[in-house]
Amino acid sequence: MIAKRAQEIAPFLAMEVLERAVELEAKGDHIIHLELGEPDFPTPACIQEAAARAVMEGKTGYTHSLGILPLREAIAEHYHRKYGVQVSPERILVTAGTSPAMWMVFSAILEPGDQVILSNPHYACYPNFIRFCGGEPVTVAVHEDDGFQFRPEAVKGRVGPRTKAIFINSPANPTGTLLLAERMAALAGLGPLVVSDEIYHGLVYEGREHSILEFTDRAIVFNGFSKAYAMTGWRLGYAIVPPELIRPLQKMHQNFFISANAFVQAAGIVALRAAQPDVERMRATYDERRRFIIPGLRRLGFGVATEPTGAFYVLANAKRFTTDSYAFAFEILERAKVGVTPGVDFGSNGEGYLRFSYANSKDNIAEALRRLEAFLTHRSG
Numbered sequence: 001m002i003a004k005r006a007q008e009i010a011p012f013l014a015m016e017v018l019e020r021a022v023e024l025e026a027k028g029d030h031i032i033h034l035e036l037g038e039p040d041f042p043t044p045a046c047i048q049e050a051a052a053r054a055v056m057e058g059k060t061g062y063t064h065s066l067g068i069l070p071l072r073e074a075i076a077e078h079y080h081r082k083y084g085v086q087v088s089p090e091r092i093l094v095t096a097g098t099s100p101a102m103w104m105v106f107s108a109i110l111e112p113g114d115q116v117i118l119s120n121p122h123y124a125c126y127p128n129f130i131r132f133c134g135g136e137p138v139t140v141a142v143h144e145d146d147g148f149q150f151r152p153e154a155v156k157g158r159v160g161p162r163t164k165a166i167f168i169n170s171p172a173n174p175t176g177t178l179l180l181a182e183r184m185a186a187l188a189g190l191g192p193l194v195v196s197d198e199i200y201h202g203l204v205y206e207g208r209e210h211s212i213l214e215f216t217d218r219a220i221v222f223n224g225f226s227k228a229y230a231m232t233g234w235r236l237g238y239a240i241v242p243p244e245l246i247r248p249l250q251k252m253h254q255n256f257f258i259s260a261n262a263f264v265q266a267a268g269i270v271a272l273r274a275a276q277p278d279v280e281r282m283r284a285t286y287d288e289r290r291r292f293i294i295p296g297l298r299r300l301g302f303g304v305a306t307e308p309t310g311a312f313y314v315l316a317n318a319k320r321f322t323t324d325s326y327a328f329a330f331e332i333l334e335r336a337k338v339g340v341t342p343g344v345d346f347g348s349n350g351e352g353y354l355r356f357s358y359a360n361s362k363d364n365i366a367e368a369l370r371r372l373e374a375f376l377t378h379r380s381g
């Protein structure tokens with residue numbers, strides 16, 4: 001009954017850790033969740049109020065399939081203000097989150113056997129989108145001593161006749177790394193289309209994030225409101241695409257999704273235009289936690305070769321303790337009552353690492369570090 005592509009899709013291990021953590025909580029355990037890629041802040045009040053106002057004003061119907069024009073204009077304005085790039089609202093498709101935008105775009109551009117180059121490690125879902133849409137992920141290892149950044153030379157070596165796109169993500173999940181501008185420029189010059197997931201833009205603690213559109217127009221941008229605006233459950237994202245791609249995407253969106261949610265789109269405009277002080281407040285808090293968790297993990301014996309400077313993750317080297325990050329993550333959950341994500345979730349090169357999310361309070365992070373210390377001491381003794 002079940003199609004091969006649905007049978008073969010890999011589970012998302014971070015969710016499996018979470019699901020087991022919830023079972024333990026139901027039995028009375030107290031778990032500290034450092035496995036979640038989700039802000040622990042409420043959505044800023046100005047955004048909540050805008051959504052409530054939009055509902056009361058009756059903005060509850062379908063919208064234009066590409067998204068309401070004022071939101072697409074606000075997105076274009078945001079990209080112009082922040083990166084100095086000109087993006088016409090006609091090149092923007094608004095979707096119910098970044099994830100549907102990825103599914104739509106890969107469905108629209110991949111023929112069977114087309115290859116997409118990914119870093120290894122990478123966001124767990126990327127190869128699943130690519131395979132599901134008939135493509136073939138091709139991975140290029142990135143290394144902790146190089147801040148887990150793509151090396152353009154290494155990527156070049158994997159570009160071939162079947163390469164459809166190079167997929168970048170800066171700041172990245174799971175590594176928190178930022179791609180340097182010169183490396184982005186070099187990747188943009190390799191020939192294939194560059195697909196850039198910019199969902200962690202706004203959550204940068206050192207240096208500055210760049211949009212791929214600063215370097216080339218032969219690019220597709222994914223972005224959304226989940227992370228910087230603490231809006232994961234609202235489901236709002238978008239793609240910025242080359243002009244020739246918008247009509248096929250529009251037809252797909254009309255058929256498969258009709259439109260994104262009307263009042264959530266109205267709130268998205270306020271997020272882009274008025275929530276900057278809230279984003280800055282959250283960013284500063286994440287930064288404090290980042291500065292706290294990195295030395296804490298190092299003290300326990302985890303390796304952090306290059307300090308992450310974006311998103312809210314540390315991919316820490318746990319090879320001193322294990323060669324099996326999956327078993328180790330579950331051991332930590334069961335015995336230390338701390339949820340962490342096994343590095344292998346993010347590709348073979350993530351094996352031996354654990355991803356710690358610092359989208360949790362400093363007090364909870366401090367308690368998690370205490371629990372880990374007790375667990376590791378007991379384990380080695």
Ligand SMILES: Cc1ncc(COP(=O)(O)O)c(C=O)c1O
Pocket residue numbers: 037096097098099100123169172173197199223224225226232236237
């Ligand atoms: C790199 C990356 N891209 C995309 C997403 C999904 O975002 P959305 O909530 O907009 O679907 C996530 C969520 O964790 C992510 O880490």
